[in-house]
Amino acid sequence: xxxxxxxxxxxxxxxxxxxxxxxxxxxxxxxxxxxxxxxxxxxxxxxxxxxxxxxxxxxxxxxxxxxxxxxxxxxxxxxxxxxxxxxxxxxxxxxxxxxxxxxxxxxxxxxxxxxxxxxxxxxxxxxxxxxxxx
Numbered sequence: 706x707x708x709x710x711x712x713x714x715x716x717x718x719x720x721x722x723x724x725x726x727x728x729x730x731x732x733x734x735x736x737x738x739x740x741x742x743x744x745x746x747x748x749x750x751x752x753x754x755x756x757x758x759x760x761x762x763x764x765x766x767x768x769x770x771x772x773x774x775x776x777x778x779x780x781x782x783x784x785x786x787x788x789x790x791x792x793x794x795x796x797x798x799x800x801x802x803x804x805x806x807x808x809x810x811x812x813x814x815x816x817x818x819x820x821x822x823x824x825x826x827x828x829x830x831x832x833x834x835x836x837x838x839x
Contacts, residue, residue, distance in 0.1 A: 783804070791818060795813075795816050795817060795818055796816070796817040796818065797817075797818045797820065798817060798818065798819045798820070799819075799820045800819070800820065800821050800822075800825065801820060801821060801822045801825070803820055806822050807823075808822065808823040809821070809822065809823075810822070810823055810825075
């Protein structure tokens with residue numbers, strides 16, 4: 706058992722005092738709580754659960770209506786991508802078809818982005834002190 710410099714286990718004393726405070730306060734709650742307080746809190750919880758259940762039911766009905774209107778999703782939404790530069794005007798080089806690849810790795814080398822598949826080997830140029838991006 707590790708002790709502080711004074712020889713007393715200070716953390717254990719603090720935790721013990723906190724537990725005593727917890728028991729004392731719950732004793733106070735027990736003595737000052739009336740039957741009306743208990744019924745009010747149960748009614749509050751019942752109302753809260755009812756409102757939550759209604760919100761979930763409305764959300765599920767909303768999703769069912771969307772499904773009936775649009776039908777099932779058979780594939781992921783297609784997002785066209787044919788740019789040669791990104792939003793920062795950096796060159797984009799693709800060695801794979803980004804629309805068909807499951808996993809894409811983006812390497813940024815000398816302010817150019819290289820899109821490659823996860824199975825493709827890494828062919829990074831050797832960076833010297835003068836060619837590193839700062």
